[in-house]
Amino acid sequence: KNQVEQSPQSLIILEGKNCTLQCNYTVSPFSNLRWYKQDTGRGPVSLTIMTFSENTKSNGRYTATLDADTKQSSLHITASQLSDSASYICVVSAITGGGNKLTFGTGTQLKVEL
């Protein structure tokens, strides 16, 4: 069964600090892995999308890593800001005979405080 597990479930950090969110998956055959940011009551917004051959990808203060061998990914947030408070969702895409299928993690709820 395809699964995506994220940790921690929730996280509170002080503004300006760094943090790292983890994602482990058992999805196959692997196509790509995506990180999304979802503010409360709004649709998710894409941060990064990584294919099998990509190990690291940055988008401003967000840096995602991917280890396809161990099936792990991380999202590192540098110099956190209050606006970073949101749910961060890891999504893994698999290609099957019936087309592509996305499996979502349940997200890490991040809260940045003063």
Add this chain to the structure above:
Amino acid sequence: ETGVTQSPTHLIKTRGQQVTLRCSSQSGHNTVSWYQQALGQGPQFIFQYYREEENGRGNFPPRFSGLQFPNYSSELNVNALELDDSALYLCASSLETRGWGADTQYFGPGTRLTVL
């Protein structure tokens, strides 16, 4: 803003009824995906349409059906509503070059469905 719009914003239905949710894709996008997100959970993939044909389906029963129109807007239809269908329904559009879901998906704000 992603350029993806959904209607209605909120909807209340009773058990057994049918509902149609609508999604207008971002201009130039040829693929739309639908998701169900229960409170406190991550989105669950319902299905995807690529150039008006279903291109992948999650673990949802046949009473969840969809359409994609020539202008690439889309509908999600749910028949025989159940209480557990209460959720935020998200659509996401993307420009897929091979129908393999490799490109960034842009999400709409969602439709909040409540089934009583």
